[in-house]
Amino acid sequence: MAVIEADALTKTFPLRGRRQACPVEAVRGISFSVERGERIAYIGPNGAGKSTSIKMLTGILHPSGGTATVLDLVPWRSRRALAARIGTLFGQRSQLWFELPPRRGFRLLGAIYGLPDDVARRRVDELGALLDAADLFDVPVRNLSLGQRMRCELAATLLHSPQVLFLDEPTIGLDLLAKQRFRDLVVRVNADQGATIFMTSHDVADIEQVARRVIVINHGVLIYDDEVSAMRRTLLATKLIEVAFERPPGQVCLAGVQVTESSTTGMKLVVDTTMRSIRDVLDTLLDRYPVADISVVDPPLEQVISAIYAAPRA
Template sequence: MSLIAPKVRTIDAVRDVTFQVEPGELLAFIGPNGAGKSTTIKMLTGILHPSCGEARVLGFVPWRQRRELAFHIGSVFGQRSQLWMHLPPQDSFRLLGRIYEVPDRDHHRRIAKMAELFDLGELLTTPVRKLSLGQRMRCEIAASLLHSPRVIFLDEPTIGLDVIAKQKIRDLILTANAEEGMTIFLTSHDAGDIEKLCKRVIIIDRGQLLMDASVQALKRSEHFTLRTIGVRMSRPVESFEMEGVEILKKKGPGMKLQVDGARVPVESVIRRLMEFGHLEDISVRMPSLEEIIARIYREKGLPGAPPEATADDGEEP
């Protein structure tokens, strides 16, 4: 007799998500952990079969025509490698050429082009296990482009990389997009990837679409109206009150203010400050894309959203 009675609960990992991607577009598909990003990608690449709904990639139904679709798409899934760890990348490239049935002449030409584009050089003959993460990621992306795909799925391509390596990967992605004209479907938790690479962003959570907008529209939205003003006056300001303005920090003659640009122009705040004395130093900072996304997450009550900044957070005023 069993004392354990398992309970089964059905969860819709993705539901009511509708979008269309134009050829050559560089799209960010983001959301907190468990939002349904990976599930969506697995359906679009034919790995998972949805219980209902429709999807087409380049005219193919992914889960019904997975093999045919595979010849037209490429993918890089974070830390999971398509390269053989004990072989140098050039050997993996040859194997991938066979898998994708690329004619030898064309394949040699593609390897040469990818080696030049991604500055692979001696990396081609170095066993993958001896490459740094940044070097391996360059080889991974190059490998995904060898068969000239029309769409490439990049899942966290810069995860774990240092600042220099991240910038290198971003530059290579932009170059590949420009030269190859491919559509790039990017998922990333790094707002820098989104801001520097993409013109459009889709945000999902719990399998549902929350937002589909251009990055520029996102920056022009209500989430982008807050400004942080740091000032150092000629003398301390005892009291400062103004509609749409919150004092985040005050220390001696220095102050850090948060200004809601939708309620009061920054210029009006500066003019008001000048009534209290000479402004020795002033800086105005717009929120980063990362802060905008974090605010959207908080407003939607999404898991993993960072807390709102407090008066004690950040740099000195």
């Protein structure tokens, strides 16, 4: 059964320039459907229309065209009824009270969601354990680090046991470790609580580690919608390796590896992981050449997107 259904969803914003006003089409006729319990990464570069879509699906924005239902409700018509059953988390907007400890904020949110006091308290304890955040709940929000704060924000979002979780760029601004931890928690929430996850991001790692299905939009249009495993085989099959050498390495030649940049002190390599595993490449490099430093990174989202455009349509 579908929990989210978008049909030709469109949003046009007025553009207020110096003189004339002309509209900007942020989202142009997007359609998709999400089943209960799925983990969706809704990705695209900055300004692609991700946030606009999520805000229409949560009823914050009224669309200019098309329609959608979430849990069988039309979000912008039944915003309040829907809000009671979904959770929303916006990466850069806090729902907690800045000067108060999260626990105090939870009490308030509990009242707002109509949870009886004892239920709310039990739920907070449960979430403290689930998110390893119990010790953070009594520190005023302003004294928390961003990573800690996001864990508390996630707890706030989960307080009323939502059936669908909308996360808008939740990992933005977090450091690598905090990102990793947050991703693990999201997956845990999905497994433990059965909540459907709908998460926007422009970080490729978010897709690989959180989602099972990925929807890519660009310039307000849906350009890709498939399982992450399929995407991994086709579009995410490359990793970038940056190597620095202690002394000129001489001729470097590895099967399945393409050299994109090369000098006497370093090199940039693209590895096709369907042909050769990253581990194998790293072992070979370390064995044969005078490596001083080495790092592996995901290809940037922009590259994935141009690959989508380049790929023949199935």
